[in-house]
Amino acid sequence: MFSEPDDPAVFDCMRAAHAVACAALGAAPCPPASGGTREAWGWRGRTLGKPATGPYGPGWLRVVHSSVERAGGKLWTGPEDAERLVPRYVPRPRLHLVREWAEGDDVYRAELYDCLADGAVSAAPVLGEAPRLTATWWSGLRTAIGGLSAVRTERTAVRQAYLERAMPKYLAFLGRPVPTVPPAWSTAHGDLHWANLAGPRLSILDWEGWGTAPAGYDSALLHAYSLAVPETAERVRRELSDILASEAGRFAELVVITELLQSAERGDNRELVPALRQRAGEVSGLGR
Incomplete structure:
Protein backbone atom coordinates (compact mmCIF):
# COMPACT_ATOMS: atom_id res chain seq x y z
CA MET A 1 0.00 0.00 0.00
CA CYS A 115 -13.03 -9.70 2.25
CA LEU A 116 -10.04 -10.86 4.31
CA ALA A 117 -10.36 -11.37 8.04
CA ASP A 118 -6.75 -10.29 8.53
CA GLY A 119 -4.99 -7.21 7.18
CA ALA A 120 -1.62 -6.76 5.56
CA VAL A 121 1.45 -7.52 7.66
CA SER A 122 2.78 -4.02 6.90
CA ALA A 123 1.23 -0.79 5.71
CA ALA A 124 4.18 -0.29 3.33
CA PRO A 125 6.27 -2.65 1.17
CA VAL A 126 9.41 -1.96 3.23
CA LEU A 127 9.10 -3.53 6.65
CA GLY A 128 9.30 -1.07 9.54
CA GLU A 129 9.20 -3.43 12.51
CA ALA A 130 9.44 -7.15 13.12
CA PRO A 131 6.08 -8.88 12.60
CA ARG A 132 4.85 -11.60 14.93
CA LEU A 133 4.21 -14.51 12.60
CA THR A 134 3.69 -18.13 13.54
CA ALA A 135 5.56 -21.18 12.33
CA THR A 136 2.35 -22.15 10.52
CA TRP A 137 2.40 -18.84 8.63
CA TRP A 138 5.97 -19.40 7.48
CA SER A 139 5.28 -23.00 6.52
CA GLY A 140 2.29 -21.84 4.49
CA LEU A 141 4.42 -19.24 2.74
CA ARG A 142 7.00 -21.87 1.76
CA THR A 143 4.23 -24.10 0.41
CA ALA A 144 2.67 -21.22 -1.52
CA ILE A 145 5.96 -20.12 -3.10
CA GLY A 146 6.77 -23.70 -4.06
CA GLY A 147 3.33 -24.39 -5.48
CA LEU A 148 3.25 -21.20 -7.48
CA SER A 149 6.70 -21.83 -8.93
CA ALA A 150 5.37 -24.92 -10.71
CA VAL A 151 2.39 -23.18 -12.36
CA ARG A 152 2.67 -23.12 -16.14
CA THR A 153 2.01 -19.75 -17.74
CA GLU A 154 2.95 -17.59 -20.69
CA ARG A 155 2.90 -14.49 -18.48
CA THR A 156 6.24 -12.83 -17.77
CA ALA A 157 7.22 -10.99 -14.60
CA VAL A 158 10.93 -10.43 -15.40
CA ARG A 159 12.45 -10.44 -18.87
CA GLN A 160 15.88 -11.66 -19.89
CA ALA A 161 16.41 -8.50 -21.93
CA TYR A 162 15.99 -6.44 -18.76
CA LEU A 163 18.60 -8.50 -16.91
CA GLU A 164 21.13 -8.03 -19.70
CA ARG A 165 20.54 -4.30 -19.84
CA ALA A 166 20.18 -3.39 -16.17
CA MET A 167 22.33 -5.75 -14.12
CA PRO A 168 25.73 -4.60 -15.47
CA LYS A 169 24.72 -0.96 -14.95
CA TYR A 170 23.30 -1.11 -11.43
CA LEU A 171 25.78 -3.65 -10.08
CA ALA A 172 28.86 -1.96 -11.54
CA PHE A 173 29.88 -0.83 -8.04
CA LEU A 174 30.81 -4.46 -7.31
CA GLY A 175 33.85 -3.95 -9.48
CA ARG A 176 33.55 -7.14 -11.47
CA PRO A 177 31.23 -8.63 -14.09
CA VAL A 178 28.07 -10.31 -12.83
CA PRO A 179 26.15 -13.07 -14.63
CA THR A 180 22.97 -11.99 -16.36
CA VAL A 181 21.48 -15.39 -17.24
CA PRO A 182 19.66 -17.13 -14.37
CA PRO A 183 20.35 -20.78 -13.56
CA ALA A 184 16.60 -21.46 -13.92
CA TRP A 185 13.25 -19.78 -14.45
CA SER A 186 10.01 -20.43 -12.57
CA THR A 187 6.67 -18.75 -11.92
CA ALA A 188 6.57 -16.00 -9.30
CA HIS A 189 4.05 -13.64 -7.73
CA GLY A 190 6.40 -10.86 -8.79
CA ASP A 191 5.59 -8.35 -6.04
CA LEU A 192 5.96 -10.34 -2.82
CA HIS A 193 6.52 -7.63 -0.25
CA TRP A 194 5.10 -7.13 3.24
CA ALA A 195 2.14 -4.99 2.18
CA ASN A 196 1.02 -7.83 -0.12
CA LEU A 197 1.07 -10.48 2.62
CA ALA A 198 -1.74 -10.82 5.14
CA GLY A 199 -1.40 -12.18 8.65
CA PRO A 200 -1.75 -13.84 11.09
CA ARG A 201 -3.71 -15.95 8.59
CA LEU A 202 -1.61 -16.09 5.45
CA SER A 203 -3.02 -14.65 2.25
CA ILE A 204 -1.16 -13.23 -0.76
CA LEU A 205 -2.59 -10.05 -2.26
CA ASP A 206 -2.21 -8.11 -5.53
CA TRP A 207 -1.78 -10.54 -8.43
CA GLU A 208 -1.30 -7.97 -11.19
CA GLY A 209 2.29 -8.76 -12.12
CA TRP A 210 2.72 -12.49 -11.64
CA GLY A 211 4.55 -14.59 -14.24
CA THR A 212 7.89 -16.18 -15.01
CA ALA A 213 11.01 -14.83 -13.30
CA PRO A 214 14.44 -16.10 -12.25
CA ALA A 215 13.92 -19.01 -9.83
CA GLY A 216 13.88 -17.74 -6.25
CA TYR A 217 12.66 -14.28 -7.21
CA ASP A 218 9.80 -14.07 -4.69
CA SER A 219 11.98 -15.15 -1.78
CA ALA A 220 14.69 -12.70 -2.81
CA LEU A 221 12.21 -9.85 -3.08
CA LEU A 222 10.73 -10.50 0.36
CA HIS A 223 14.22 -10.63 1.83
CA ALA A 224 15.18 -7.32 0.22
CA TYR A 225 12.10 -5.60 1.61
CA SER A 226 13.07 -6.95 5.07
CA LEU A 227 16.56 -5.47 5.18
CA ALA A 228 15.53 -2.48 7.30
CA VAL A 229 14.67 -4.92 10.11
CA PRO A 230 17.74 -7.18 10.45
CA GLU A 231 16.05 -9.75 12.70
CA THR A 232 13.30 -10.29 10.14
CA ALA A 233 15.77 -10.41 7.26
CA GLU A 234 17.60 -13.15 9.17
CA ARG A 235 14.27 -14.93 9.73
CA VAL A 236 13.52 -14.80 6.01
CA ARG A 237 16.95 -16.25 5.22
CA ARG A 238 16.37 -19.03 7.73
CA GLU A 239 12.80 -19.88 6.73
CA LEU A 240 13.53 -19.73 2.98
CA SER A 241 17.08 -21.07 3.17
CA ASP A 242 16.48 -23.86 0.65
CA ILE A 243 15.90 -21.16 -1.95
CA LEU A 244 18.08 -18.24 -0.88
CA ALA A 245 21.19 -20.31 -0.12
CA SER A 246 21.17 -21.87 -3.60
CA GLU A 247 22.94 -20.59 -6.69
CA ALA A 248 19.56 -19.65 -8.16
CA GLY A 249 18.57 -17.83 -4.98
CA ARG A 250 21.75 -15.77 -4.90
CA PHE A 251 21.27 -14.82 -8.54
CA ALA A 252 17.66 -13.85 -7.81
CA GLU A 253 18.88 -11.57 -5.02
CA LEU A 254 21.11 -9.74 -7.48
CA VAL A 255 18.16 -9.34 -9.84
CA VAL A 256 15.99 -7.89 -7.07
CA ILE A 257 18.78 -5.60 -5.87
CA THR A 258 19.16 -4.32 -9.43
CA GLU A 259 15.46 -3.51 -9.67
CA LEU A 260 15.32 -1.77 -6.30
CA LEU A 261 18.45 0.28 -6.95
CA GLN A 262 16.89 1.40 -10.21
CA SER A 263 13.61 2.32 -8.52
CA ALA A 264 15.54 4.23 -5.84
CA GLU A 265 16.78 6.53 -8.60
CA ARG A 266 13.12 7.49 -9.11
CA GLY A 267 12.76 8.21 -5.39
CA ASP A 268 11.29 4.91 -4.21
CA ASN A 269 12.54 3.27 -0.98
CA ARG A 270 15.82 5.16 -0.92
CA GLU A 271 16.34 4.11 2.70
CA LEU A 272 17.13 0.60 1.48
CA VAL A 273 20.03 1.59 -0.79
CA PRO A 274 22.92 1.12 1.71
CA ALA A 275 21.62 -2.27 2.80
CA LEU A 276 21.01 -3.34 -0.80
CA ARG A 277 24.55 -2.46 -1.81
CA GLN A 278 25.96 -4.29 1.19
CA ARG A 279 23.86 -7.37 0.44
CA ALA A 280 24.97 -7.33 -3.20
CA GLY A 281 28.55 -7.53 -2.01
CA GLU A 282 27.69 -10.48 0.23
CA VAL A 283 26.12 -12.55 -2.53
CA SER A 284 28.19 -11.43 -5.53
CA GLY A 285 30.50 -14.44 -5.29
CA LEU A 286 27.92 -16.26 -7.40
CA GLY A 287 29.55 -18.26 -10.15
CA ARG A 288 33.09 -18.24 -8.77
Whole structure:
Protein backbone atom coordinates (compact mmCIF):
# COMPACT_ATOMS: atom_id res chain seq x y z
CA MET A 1 0.00 0.00 0.00
CA PHE A 2 1.04 3.57 -0.64
CA SER A 3 0.00 6.99 0.63
CA GLU A 4 -2.78 9.02 -0.96
CA PRO A 5 -1.79 10.62 -4.29
CA ASP A 6 -0.48 14.17 -4.07
CA ASP A 7 -2.44 15.25 -7.13
CA PRO A 8 -5.97 16.30 -6.04
CA ALA A 9 -7.31 15.52 -9.51
CA VAL A 10 -6.13 11.89 -9.26
CA PHE A 11 -7.59 11.63 -5.77
CA ASP A 12 -11.00 12.92 -6.88
CA CYS A 13 -11.11 10.82 -10.07
CA MET A 14 -10.31 7.58 -8.25
CA ARG A 15 -12.85 8.28 -5.52
CA ALA A 16 -15.48 8.95 -8.21
CA ALA A 17 -14.47 5.83 -10.12
CA HIS A 18 -14.87 3.74 -6.98
CA ALA A 19 -18.43 5.01 -6.61
CA VAL A 20 -19.13 4.08 -10.26
CA ALA A 21 -17.67 0.63 -9.63
CA CYS A 22 -19.94 0.05 -6.65
CA ALA A 23 -22.98 0.78 -8.78
CA ALA A 24 -21.74 -1.39 -11.66
CA LEU A 25 -21.13 -4.42 -9.42
CA GLY A 26 -24.19 -4.08 -7.25
CA ALA A 27 -22.10 -3.27 -4.21
CA ALA A 28 -22.31 -0.64 -1.51
CA PRO A 29 -19.51 1.02 0.46
CA CYS A 30 -19.26 -0.24 4.01
CA PRO A 31 -20.36 2.33 6.60
CA PRO A 32 -17.63 3.91 8.76
CA ALA A 33 -18.66 1.83 11.77
CA SER A 34 -17.81 -1.31 9.76
CA GLY A 35 -14.42 -0.07 8.61
CA GLY A 36 -15.72 1.60 5.46
CA THR A 37 -13.33 4.52 5.78
CA ARG A 38 -10.31 2.25 5.29
CA GLU A 39 -8.63 2.86 1.92
CA ALA A 40 -5.68 1.20 0.22
CA TRP A 41 -3.98 3.29 -2.46
CA GLY A 42 -1.63 1.93 -5.10
CA TRP A 43 1.49 3.51 -6.54
CA ARG A 44 0.80 7.17 -7.42
CA GLY A 45 -2.92 6.62 -7.10
CA ARG A 46 -3.15 4.04 -9.87
CA THR A 47 -5.41 1.82 -7.76
CA LEU A 48 -7.85 2.33 -4.91
CA GLY A 49 -9.36 -0.41 -2.78
CA LYS A 50 -12.04 -0.14 -0.08
CA PRO A 51 -14.36 -2.48 1.84
CA ALA A 52 -17.75 -3.00 0.22
CA THR A 53 -20.80 -5.20 0.66
CA GLY A 54 -21.83 -6.90 -2.56
CA PRO A 55 -23.71 -9.88 -4.00
CA TYR A 56 -21.33 -12.27 -2.20
CA GLY A 57 -21.47 -10.56 1.17
CA PRO A 58 -18.60 -8.57 2.71
CA GLY A 59 -15.94 -7.90 0.11
CA TRP A 60 -13.10 -5.71 -1.08
CA LEU A 61 -13.67 -3.53 -4.13
CA ARG A 62 -10.57 -2.45 -6.00
CA VAL A 63 -10.47 0.00 -8.91
CA VAL A 64 -7.56 0.21 -11.35
CA HIS A 65 -6.94 3.15 -13.68
CA SER A 66 -5.04 3.10 -16.96
CA SER A 67 -4.71 5.12 -20.12
CA VAL A 68 -6.32 3.62 -23.20
CA GLU A 69 -2.88 2.86 -24.62
CA ARG A 70 -1.78 0.79 -21.61
CA ALA A 71 -5.01 -1.02 -20.79
CA GLY A 72 -5.12 -4.72 -21.63
CA GLY A 73 -1.50 -5.61 -20.83
CA LYS A 74 0.04 -7.94 -18.28
CA LEU A 75 -0.86 -5.87 -15.24
CA TRP A 76 -4.42 -5.43 -16.47
CA THR A 77 -5.28 -9.14 -16.68
CA GLY A 78 -3.15 -10.52 -13.85
CA PRO A 79 -5.86 -11.00 -11.21
CA GLU A 80 -8.23 -12.78 -13.61
CA ASP A 81 -5.42 -14.99 -14.90
CA ALA A 82 -4.47 -15.90 -11.33
CA GLU A 83 -8.06 -16.80 -10.52
CA ARG A 84 -8.12 -19.20 -13.47
CA LEU A 85 -4.63 -20.70 -13.30
CA VAL A 86 -3.19 -20.55 -9.79
CA PRO A 87 -4.28 -23.44 -7.51
CA ARG A 88 -6.44 -22.58 -4.53
CA TYR A 89 -3.83 -23.95 -2.10
CA VAL A 90 -1.89 -20.77 -2.86
CA PRO A 91 -3.89 -18.61 -0.41
CA ARG A 92 -5.38 -15.41 -1.79
CA PRO A 93 -8.70 -13.55 -1.83
CA ARG A 94 -11.10 -14.99 -4.38
CA LEU A 95 -11.96 -12.70 -7.29
CA HIS A 96 -15.72 -12.78 -7.95
CA LEU A 97 -16.58 -10.03 -10.43
CA VAL A 98 -14.82 -7.75 -12.92
CA ARG A 99 -16.16 -4.77 -14.85
CA GLU A 100 -14.43 -2.32 -17.19
CA TRP A 101 -15.46 1.05 -18.57
CA ALA A 102 -13.90 3.97 -20.39
CA GLU A 103 -14.13 7.72 -19.84
CA GLY A 104 -12.46 9.56 -22.70
CA ASP A 105 -8.79 8.55 -22.76
CA ASP A 106 -9.03 6.80 -19.39
CA VAL A 107 -10.00 3.18 -18.73
CA TYR A 108 -11.10 1.80 -15.37
CA ARG A 109 -11.36 -1.74 -14.11
CA ALA A 110 -13.32 -2.78 -11.03
CA GLU A 111 -12.56 -6.04 -9.19
CA LEU A 112 -14.68 -7.42 -6.36
CA TYR A 113 -12.83 -9.80 -4.04
CA ASP A 114 -13.56 -11.72 -0.88
CA CYS A 115 -13.03 -9.70 2.25
CA LEU A 116 -10.04 -10.86 4.31
CA ALA A 117 -10.36 -11.37 8.04
CA ASP A 118 -6.75 -10.29 8.53
CA GLY A 119 -4.99 -7.21 7.18
CA ALA A 120 -1.62 -6.76 5.56
CA VAL A 121 1.45 -7.52 7.66
CA SER A 122 2.78 -4.02 6.90
CA ALA A 123 1.23 -0.79 5.71
CA ALA A 124 4.18 -0.29 3.33
CA PRO A 125 6.27 -2.65 1.17
CA VAL A 126 9.41 -1.96 3.23
CA LEU A 127 9.10 -3.53 6.65
CA GLY A 128 9.30 -1.07 9.54
CA GLU A 129 9.20 -3.43 12.51
CA ALA A 130 9.44 -7.15 13.12
CA PRO A 131 6.08 -8.88 12.60
CA ARG A 132 4.85 -11.60 14.93
CA LEU A 133 4.21 -14.51 12.60
CA THR A 134 3.69 -18.13 13.54
CA ALA A 135 5.56 -21.18 12.33
CA THR A 136 2.35 -22.15 10.52
CA TRP A 137 2.40 -18.84 8.63
CA TRP A 138 5.97 -19.40 7.48
CA SER A 139 5.28 -23.00 6.52
CA GLY A 140 2.29 -21.84 4.49
CA LEU A 141 4.42 -19.24 2.74
CA ARG A 142 7.00 -21.87 1.76
CA THR A 143 4.23 -24.10 0.41
CA ALA A 144 2.67 -21.22 -1.52
CA ILE A 145 5.96 -20.12 -3.10
CA GLY A 146 6.77 -23.70 -4.06
CA GLY A 147 3.33 -24.39 -5.48
CA LEU A 148 3.25 -21.20 -7.48
CA SER A 149 6.70 -21.83 -8.93
CA ALA A 150 5.37 -24.92 -10.71
CA VAL A 151 2.39 -23.18 -12.36
CA ARG A 152 2.67 -23.12 -16.14
CA THR A 153 2.01 -19.75 -17.74
CA GLU A 154 2.95 -17.59 -20.69
CA ARG A 155 2.90 -14.49 -18.48
CA THR A 156 6.24 -12.83 -17.77
CA ALA A 157 7.22 -10.99 -14.60
CA VAL A 158 10.93 -10.43 -15.40
CA ARG A 159 12.45 -10.44 -18.87
CA GLN A 160 15.88 -11.66 -19.89
CA ALA A 161 16.41 -8.50 -21.93
CA TYR A 162 15.99 -6.44 -18.76
CA LEU A 163 18.60 -8.50 -16.91
CA GLU A 164 21.13 -8.03 -19.70
CA ARG A 165 20.54 -4.30 -19.84
CA ALA A 166 20.18 -3.39 -16.17
CA MET A 167 22.33 -5.75 -14.12
CA PRO A 168 25.73 -4.60 -15.47
CA LYS A 169 24.72 -0.96 -14.95
CA TYR A 170 23.30 -1.11 -11.43
CA LEU A 171 25.78 -3.65 -10.08
CA ALA A 172 28.86 -1.96 -11.54
CA PHE A 173 29.88 -0.83 -8.04
CA LEU A 174 30.81 -4.46 -7.31
CA GLY A 175 33.85 -3.95 -9.48
CA ARG A 176 33.55 -7.14 -11.47
CA PRO A 177 31.23 -8.63 -14.09
CA VAL A 178 28.07 -10.31 -12.83
CA PRO A 179 26.15 -13.07 -14.63
CA THR A 180 22.97 -11.99 -16.36
CA VAL A 181 21.48 -15.39 -17.24
CA PRO A 182 19.66 -17.13 -14.37
CA PRO A 183 20.35 -20.78 -13.56
CA ALA A 184 16.60 -21.46 -13.92
CA TRP A 185 13.25 -19.78 -14.45
CA SER A 186 10.01 -20.43 -12.57
CA THR A 187 6.67 -18.75 -11.92
CA ALA A 188 6.57 -16.00 -9.30
CA HIS A 189 4.05 -13.64 -7.73
CA GLY A 190 6.40 -10.86 -8.79
CA ASP A 191 5.59 -8.35 -6.04
CA LEU A 192 5.96 -10.34 -2.82
CA HIS A 193 6.52 -7.63 -0.25
CA TRP A 194 5.10 -7.13 3.24
CA ALA A 195 2.14 -4.99 2.18
CA ASN A 196 1.02 -7.83 -0.12
CA LEU A 197 1.07 -10.48 2.62
CA ALA A 198 -1.74 -10.82 5.14
CA GLY A 199 -1.40 -12.18 8.65
CA PRO A 200 -1.75 -13.84 11.09
CA ARG A 201 -3.71 -15.95 8.59
CA LEU A 202 -1.61 -16.09 5.45
CA SER A 203 -3.02 -14.65 2.25
CA ILE A 204 -1.16 -13.23 -0.76
CA LEU A 205 -2.59 -10.05 -2.26
CA ASP A 206 -2.21 -8.11 -5.53
CA TRP A 207 -1.78 -10.54 -8.43
CA GLU A 208 -1.30 -7.97 -11.19
CA GLY A 209 2.29 -8.76 -12.12
CA TRP A 210 2.72 -12.49 -11.64
CA GLY A 211 4.55 -14.59 -14.24
CA THR A 212 7.89 -16.18 -15.01
CA ALA A 213 11.01 -14.83 -13.30
CA PRO A 214 14.44 -16.10 -12.25
CA ALA A 215 13.92 -19.01 -9.83
CA GLY A 216 13.88 -17.74 -6.25
CA TYR A 217 12.66 -14.28 -7.21
CA ASP A 218 9.80 -14.07 -4.69
CA SER A 219 11.98 -15.15 -1.78
CA ALA A 220 14.69 -12.70 -2.81
CA LEU A 221 12.21 -9.85 -3.08
CA LEU A 222 10.73 -10.50 0.36
CA HIS A 223 14.22 -10.63 1.83
CA ALA A 224 15.18 -7.32 0.22
CA TYR A 225 12.10 -5.60 1.61
CA SER A 226 13.07 -6.95 5.07
CA LEU A 227 16.56 -5.47 5.18
CA ALA A 228 15.53 -2.48 7.30
CA VAL A 229 14.67 -4.92 10.11
CA PRO A 230 17.74 -7.18 10.45
CA GLU A 231 16.05 -9.75 12.70
CA THR A 232 13.30 -10.29 10.14
CA ALA A 233 15.77 -10.41 7.26
CA GLU A 234 17.60 -13.15 9.17
CA ARG A 235 14.27 -14.93 9.73
CA VAL A 236 13.52 -14.80 6.01
CA ARG A 237 16.95 -16.25 5.22
CA ARG A 238 16.37 -19.03 7.73
CA GLU A 239 12.80 -19.88 6.73
CA LEU A 240 13.53 -19.73 2.98
CA SER A 241 17.08 -21.07 3.17
CA ASP A 242 16.48 -23.86 0.65
CA ILE A 243 15.90 -21.16 -1.95
CA LEU A 244 18.08 -18.24 -0.88
CA ALA A 245 21.19 -20.31 -0.12
CA SER A 246 21.17 -21.87 -3.60
CA GLU A 247 22.94 -20.59 -6.69
CA ALA A 248 19.56 -19.65 -8.16
CA GLY A 249 18.57 -17.83 -4.98
CA ARG A 250 21.75 -15.77 -4.90
CA PHE A 251 21.27 -14.82 -8.54
CA ALA A 252 17.66 -13.85 -7.81
CA GLU A 253 18.88 -11.57 -5.02
CA LEU A 254 21.11 -9.74 -7.48
CA VAL A 255 18.16 -9.34 -9.84
CA VAL A 256 15.99 -7.89 -7.07
CA ILE A 257 18.78 -5.60 -5.87
CA THR A 258 19.16 -4.32 -9.43
CA GLU A 259 15.46 -3.51 -9.67
CA LEU A 260 15.32 -1.77 -6.30
CA LEU A 261 18.45 0.28 -6.95
CA GLN A 262 16.89 1.40 -10.21
CA SER A 263 13.61 2.32 -8.52
CA ALA A 264 15.54 4.23 -5.84
CA GLU A 265 16.78 6.53 -8.60
CA ARG A 266 13.12 7.49 -9.11
CA GLY A 267 12.76 8.21 -5.39
CA ASP A 268 11.29 4.91 -4.21
CA ASN A 269 12.54 3.27 -0.98
CA ARG A 270 15.82 5.16 -0.92
CA GLU A 271 16.34 4.11 2.70
CA LEU A 272 17.13 0.60 1.48
CA VAL A 273 20.03 1.59 -0.79
CA PRO A 274 22.92 1.12 1.71
CA ALA A 275 21.62 -2.27 2.80
CA LEU A 276 21.01 -3.34 -0.80
CA ARG A 277 24.55 -2.46 -1.81
CA GLN A 278 25.96 -4.29 1.19
CA ARG A 279 23.86 -7.37 0.44
CA ALA A 280 24.97 -7.33 -3.20
CA GLY A 281 28.55 -7.53 -2.01
CA GLU A 282 27.69 -10.48 0.23
CA VAL A 283 26.12 -12.55 -2.53
CA SER A 284 28.19 -11.43 -5.53
CA GLY A 285 30.50 -14.44 -5.29
CA LEU A 286 27.92 -16.26 -7.40
CA GLY A 287 29.55 -18.26 -10.15
CA ARG A 288 33.09 -18.24 -8.77
